[in-house]
Amino acid sequence: MALNRPTRFFFLALGIILAIHFLLSATHEPYNKATSLSSLASVWKKPKYQDAAVPANPDIPPLPKWTVSGVGGVANATRANATFVMLARNSDVHGAVQSIRSIEDRFNREYGYPYVFLNEEPWTDEFKKRISVLTNAPVEFGIIPHDWWFQPDWIDEERATEGRKKMEEQGIIYAGSVSYRNMCRFNSGFFFKHELLTKYRWYWRIEPDVMFHCTLNFDPFVYMEEQKKTYAFTIALYEWSATIPSLWDTVKNFMKEFPQYVAPGNAMGFLSDNDGQDFNMCHFWSNFEIADMDFWRGEVYSAFFDFLDKTGNFYYERWGDAPVHSMAAAIFLPKEKIHFFNEIGYEHPPNMHCPKEDDVWRKGMCGCDQGNTHDYGPYSCQAQWDRIFR
């Protein structure tokens, strides 16, 4: 039976629409769960990096699954091999609750990523109770082994005391604090070895008293994995140079001794305005980090941390995990492996990142003032970041 022209056209059009629908459903499911025609619109409006269908990476083993109660009911989500991690004191409970409420609200109640809390002291029942009630995701509370936290015996205490006094005279924040130094050293060289974290590859660092200002319509962990990123930040800014007087020289010595570790096409231009001669004080603000712990666990970073640690300057000076992580990422990785998450509105007072593009800000239903974003303010290093990709 020969079909008349309008009928043929009708079936052709129907065929095309169905083909597009199934193609998009299949290729975009991990991101947007676009399984119905009504959600096609959201597929078209996805941010730029989601437009290209990303093929599944055969190197990624099957992912653990558990049930999450998300908005609109219970769903089984596919997750990356990832966890949140928060270092905190029992006395931080109020700020910790606020941070977890914020990330659950803007992202995790839909995804159910687990949480790991770390502390050098035993957790109080009060802390565990106040946190556990906030999420359906697994939550674990770990204790930090003594030697990964406290000042090692081989540190010359006289010299350390002298260093703290000198810094106090300069009016530097946390100048006289030993516990702050413990924290910086632990975050630089140890957290990723903790037994509660070794089962994961990716982490998202969260601190007490931070805020997430935009709803995430995508999974940053899956993005990192699919796009083969290693380290991600939201805020880049200048370091207070007096805390790290000898860090750059030490890093340069390391590069001289291990030139094979320096990555071709790295982000040195972010750290230095004269090809690595001087450090320009730019670093990623590490209170937010999404990164691959296998990088910190690897040969290069292990050698780097040991080289830094044996100078004792986490205690004699006050080396921070932010410059240490930033330098490692910028020197030992090709620059494309570092990612700036513009969509993630984030605030750790006194600094905030808020997407300044209206479309990104609207899509994320952001609760932040675009006019107050840190990105191109006086202490920002966003311009140095942008520069290396020009």
Ligand SMILES: Nc1nc2c(ncn2[C@@H]2O[C@H](COP(=O)(O)OP(=O)(O)O)[C@@H](O)[C@H]2O)c(=O)[nH]1
């Ligand atoms: N368990 C524990 N956590 C700490 C200690 N000092 C700092 N932290 C945590 O380390 C992170 C950074 O400390 P914070 O005081 O926020 O430093 P800042 O952001 O540089 O001002 C936060 O997650 C704190 O909760 C400490 O002595 N013990």
Ligand SMILES: *[C@@H]1O[C@H](CO)[C@@H](O)[C@H](O)[C@H]1NC(C)=O
């Ligand atoms: C989630 O997975 C469990 C176990 O595989 C299954 O019993 C349940 O029906 C699934 N729920 C949904 C909403 O797909």
Ligand SMILES: *[C@@H]1O[C@H](CO)[C@@H](O)[C@H](O)[C@H]1NC(C)=O
């Ligand atoms: C998750 O990552 C860790 C570290 O790379 C690895 O040891 C572990 O086997 C991974 N687990 C799964 C389920 O892929």
Ligand SMILES: [Mg+2]
């Ligand atoms: Mg903080």
